[in-house]
Amino acid sequence: MNHKLIIANWKLNPMTVREAVRLARAEDRKGVIVAPPFPFLDALGTALKRAQLGAQDVFFEAKGAYTGGVAPAMLASLGVRYVIIGHSERRALGETDAIVGKKVKAALAEGLTPVICVGEPWSVRKRRLAAAKRFVSKQLSSALKGVRARNVIIAYEPVWAIGSGKADEPAEAAAMARFIKKFLAPHTHRLTPRVLYGGSVTPHNAAAFLRESSIDGALVGGASLRPRDFMKIITAAHVPHR
Ligand code: PGA
Numbered sequence: 001m002n003h004k005l006i007i008a009n010w011k012l013n014p015m016t017v018r019e020a021v022r023l024a025r026a027e028d029r030k031g032v033i034v035a036p037p038f039p040f041l042d043a044l045g046t047a048l049k050r051a052q053l054g055a056q057d058v059f060f061e062a063k064g065a066y067t068g069g070v071a072p073a074m075l076a077s078l079g080v081r082y083v084i085i086g087h088s089e090r091r092a093l094g095e096t097d098a099i100v101g102k103k104v105k106a107a108l109a110e111g112l113t114p115v116i117c118v119g120e121p122w123s124v125r126k127r128r129l130a131a132a133k134r135f136v137s138k139q140l141s142s143a144l145k146g147v148r149a150r151n152v153i154i155a156y157e158p159v160w161a162i163g164s165g166k167a168d169e170p171a172e173a174a175a176m177a178r179f180i181k182k183f184l185a186p187h188t189h190r191l192t193p194r195v196l197y198g199g200s201v202t203p204h205n206a207a208a209f210l211r212e213s214s215i216d217g218a219l220v221g222g223a224s225l226r227p228r229d230f231m232k233i234i235t236a237a238h239v240p241h242r
Contacts, residue, residue, distance in 0.1 A: 007115065011056070035056050041079075052082065054082035055070075082113045082114075097142035119156055119198075120159065137183050165200050180195050181195060198218060201218045201233060218233065
């Protein structure tokens with residue numbers, strides 16, 4: 001049996017809790033993590049029987065006067081086990097490496113597993129993979145400053161591949177995944193963290209990524225809103241069906 005992990009990142013979708021529950025039931029398989037918007041976490045905690053619950057973000061403070069904030073303990077109390085941190089769509093809105101680092105610490109302190117998103121823009125990648133590796137290593141260093149990296153998951157998501165329909169080459173993504181594992185080795189006490197690929201994963205290209213031994217799963221955005229496509233991606237990951 002294969003243990004590849006598939007995360008459904010629904011982003012700002014769907015619009016109602018009814019639709020969210022319906023979509024979640026269609027994606028409720030072992031080896032899947034469903035990450036809905038915050039308001040649907042509670043309902044999905046009840047609806048999901050096999051998949052696990054993830055959140056798309058978290059605030060770094062534990063409590064207090066932070067209007068709009070969602071603390072790690074609140075997520076944990078709803079049964080959330082994983083939290084996406086530092087997605088490029090949040091970084092584009094002003095989230096810095098320092099903020100990502102604080103969120104990672106806060107999530108770990110509450111026993112949540114951070115899914116830390118890293119990835120370079122096209123302006124960097126066009127100078128080849130070596131430049132992208134330097135960019136990603138800087139993101140990793142600040143995200144993991146002062147923490148033990150063994151309890152985290154890394155999602156390598158080249159910014160230019162997200163939502164663009166233009167996925168990375170599986171071989172290049174696999175090389176980056178190997179680089180990330182090697183880079184983190186000194187921090188992980190031999191327990192290598194899982195590295196996922198994300199960015200325009202579809203039923204057509206999923207198998208090519210997931211067959212790479214260094215790639216431990218996929219972070220799926222757009223296709224996770226289409227249950228048929230998502231099921232095909234799960235099949236490609238050899239996640240057992242019910
Ligand atoms: P995408 O999004 O699959 O729509 O490219 C991936 C992500 O943003 O995590």
